[in-house]
Amino acid sequence: MAGDAVPAEPFPGGSAEDAPIEIGGGNFIPGFAEQLEGISPGEARDIQVAFPMAYGSKDLAGKEAVFAITAKGLKRTIVKPIDDELAKGIGFEGLEPLKAVIREQMQREYDQMSRMRVKRVLLDKLAEQASFEVPEGMVEAEFKAIWDRIEEDRKAGKPDAEDAGKDDDTLKAEYRTIAERRIRLGLMLSEIGRTNNVQVSAEEMQRAMRQEAGKYPGQEQMVIDFFRKNPQAAEGLRAPIFEEKVVDFMLELAQVTDRVVTPEEIAAE
Template sequence: MQVTPTLNEGLKRAFTVVVPSADLQTRRNARLAEVARDVKLPGFRPGKVPASLVKQRYGASVNAELLEQIVNDATTKLMQEQNLRPANQPKVDLVSAGEGDADLEFKVEMEVLPEIEVPDLSGLKLTRLTAKVSDETVDKAIADLARRSRKFETIEEDRAAAHGDVICVDFVGKLDGTPFDGGTADDVNVEIGGEGFIPGFAEQMEGLKAGEDRTITVTFPADYQAAELAGKEVTFEVKAKSLKKAVDPAIDDELAKSVGLENLEQARKLITEQAEGEYRQLTRLRIKRELLDALSDKTAFEAPASMVDAEFSQIWARVEEDRKAGRMDEEDAGKDEDTLRADYRRIAERRVKLGLLLAEIGRKQEIQVSREELLGAMQQEAQRYPGQEQMVFEFFSKNPQAVEGLRGPILENKVVDYLIELADVTDKEVTPEELAEIPPAEL
């Protein structure tokens, strides 16, 4: 095999590879001999089919099989001999298929991973934010549980609905005079001044009496999840049916039993444990974010453009979805297309660099992902598709790249754990609200 470098620019590499015709012919004859031993043709005993007939019948398929195999083997050997770590799947272009007495010739192009020097991490300082679950937090959760379990009693008094009352209505929502999806409902309990409806909807029910009709006009929020309604002015034709009052149940053991628990003490314990779990996740998220911000300043190497392109494509697809659904935050919504793309490309480059640095640290420290950890990740993924778990496992068994997609995040988290353990960590207790304040993405 003859290898000729044709490009060495930055992280881009290209080579021309030539496999001599004699080598091709040797492998071609060996493969045809294997076929001849097993082939069965009418009029011939097994293994006695003439070589010329075997070549006539199976030569084309053997050539195609060998071509793919030899190109793959030669490309693998090339990367080993040149000590290359490709950042993406090498691109192979066939120049000559090696037919007849001609040599096999093809070109290989790829981007390689940069040389990454792991920085000195001995002086790394981090702050681990923590929060405690207060009695007030648990009390509020219990009160919310009682509110969701409230009953509605009809008010027999013939009067108009006032603030705090609940009015049962039917309504039909219309956009430009035409009913829209999700805008029609019957027997809906609306609390005057309550939450859970479009701003202005419940407030305009005040003064209604049972049996009365009213048409109200409201404007959907600009960030409303249904893009076709976001920021639009619509009307609702409302028919009031009855006036009610909400009655919250007593906060006692019976309330807990109504949701399948033994008593109120068990309900408080369960709520506390759930909140503690959420706080632990936030603590982990915050210290990981601080660690990545510190590491970002130490990524003084070039990121492979192909990897940045792939990461940016994924990010931009989500941005487009958010834009269509009206979920973009005010800062992004105020940027022009070019600025927004440039900002998110910088984020993509940061993520790629951090991913490469963490992977290199993991490689140097020989941090591995166990088979059990991978299996656990597959099981978690399968649980997302109830009734199709077996299909998910079969998918992973047939797609090694999908398995690698699970390995990456596990390895990253193990490296993060290693670095947090290595760092000088100071614990700081904050309020739950402060813990939940995630800083904006670094650009």
């Protein structure tokens, strides 16, 4: 449905023209769309709602408002059948080629989730075997990076849900433990890779640079030149490749048992 919404006493952002409103949808203030059920084009109504306490504008949070609504038109969603015609409309020869592409994409996602699960179990087992002291300066630098990100998320209004209800002292203690674990694992992976001559090839670095440069259309060569001239920045590309290769090396030596699970199970894990 499209219509105009005007509050009885105007406030910033409180009016709109030709605004699409989905009956039963959740893109408006709770209780707003529900009061439009049965409305006809050209009909006017007064809609009374209460802004949620957690509303983005502090001036409106928890307050009641009345909107004068005039319906301009009604539309109904029509679900197209999934067939050859639909597939051809988006550039495929038919439905089967479209299904094949979707299956491949889904399989890649499942493979990636499986990889993350196996890697996490491997690193957990590795961490259980390690108890050596790590350089305090490295732990402090890692903790600072973590805490800076947490504060940025807070400012953006996107705090971690698992941190809710914990004071800063508790959180800092938890994240310092995480920082220490990361440094310890990093040192262990580095030593395992060095001892077993795990190397990141020039070809792999070039591929990583091209992938990163692809994120900046029109500036690809500039990005590649930046990495070539800045070894420290290039190390940021090399480190995750090296880590994955060390993990692959350890998995080749480990006894890994395959287990069939549902997509929901692996996603939850």
